[in-house]
Amino acid sequence: MKHPLRRWLIGIAAVLLLGIGALVWVASTRLPSDEEVAARVSEAFEKRFGIGLKVGGAHWSLWPSPVLVLSQVATEQPRPITLRRITLQLKLRALLRRVVAVDEVEIESLVLPRESLRAFRGKGPKPKEDAPLVTLPAPWALAPVPLEKLRWRDVVWIDRRDIALAYDGDIDFDAHWRPRQARVERAGASPPARLRLDREAGRDRWRTRIEVGGGTWNGVSLFELLPNDMLRVSAELEPRQVDIEGLVQAFGRRTAVAGKFSGQTTLVAEAGELGALVRSVHTRTTFSVRPATLTRLDLAKAVGTAGISRGGTTPLDELTGTLDTQGTDDGIVMRYTGLKARSGVLTASGNLKLFNRKLDGEVAVDLVDGVVGVPLKVGGTMSDPEVSLTGGALAGAAVGTAVLPGVGTAIGARIGQQMEKLFGADEPARKAPPPRKAPGASR
Incomplete structure (x- = not known):
């Protein structure tokens, strides 16, 4: 297995793997107290990542089934990553054969502040291509499917604007850490916002189904291992009747456009580890919104006043264009090109860039009375756009x-x-x- 996928799993379940190592250590040495198990996990975590870890409580047992529970876990950082509880359930028969096989891992209430998670970039040793995820004392070994199921509830991501979004989900694994099935959903979102992946038998190809904004965004996703140990993720998706306001509200955002869109989306990301993979995501969506409404701008008023204009609405029969998004260290850059809008009052065309909620673009407006190409500069922010x-x-x-x-x-x-x-x-x-x-x- 190539090391990008190993790093991907480490990023998802670092504490999980340390817990497995602690259990193996328990079984291969002696029967320590809960306090000693907690101390061992903290020590292993700091040794790997160079960041301290506090474990409020630990409990383990071997009968009737091997289980390890860690609670009140927190990194020693100005704004710590916190975990209320993680439970690891192992398979007893495999353990008796000195094979580590985890039946299920459940994560409850994990809080991930963006600035704290960034401190883990490049931390710890880089495993060789054939090195195992966990270094086990001989004669211990990992099972062909080391983890059957990963489940999480209330995993909260806090972004650079301090917006906290909670997610629930689960993954069932095949050999070589390939997800057989995966589900991720925004906790409490209405209408639902959820993703489901189903692997096509024996292939690195997944049927992709997304429900969001009362519509669908379905298609196919692919994972590929490239030269130089790079991982490539790509997808071809078809958004159908997705409500724009419902989509952005599900992720704690606001929009200046209302309506339902359909179109075509491509997604590509390439990197050697999970964090870099997420930051490298590039998408392109050709879209059509029929009908549409600009909820914070009146283009006809802006043309008539020939000055700065804020507020108002512009009803449109149709809005079309292409949206390109590119992940960066400081957020997602969104570029709208080939925008075309028409209504009974006007037609318009232009381009727009959105980054860190700031708008920058130009629109040419044609009025129905024959005035052609009136140039407008788009600026301001998403909450207070302006044209001039x-x-x-x-x-x-x-x-x-x-x-x-x-x-x-x-x-x-x-x-x-x-x-x-x-x-x-x-x-x-x-x-x-x-x-x-x-x-x-x-x-």
């Missing part, structure tokens, strides 16, 4: 008002934008000067 004209477009709008009030403002803005591009101007939007009066005009 760029500096050159504002100057053109002032000229247009002087020549022809009303629609002349929009035409002038378009001319001003083209002049701005021609001469390479790149300045922030500013208030346009008032039009000069003709010579001899009354004061």
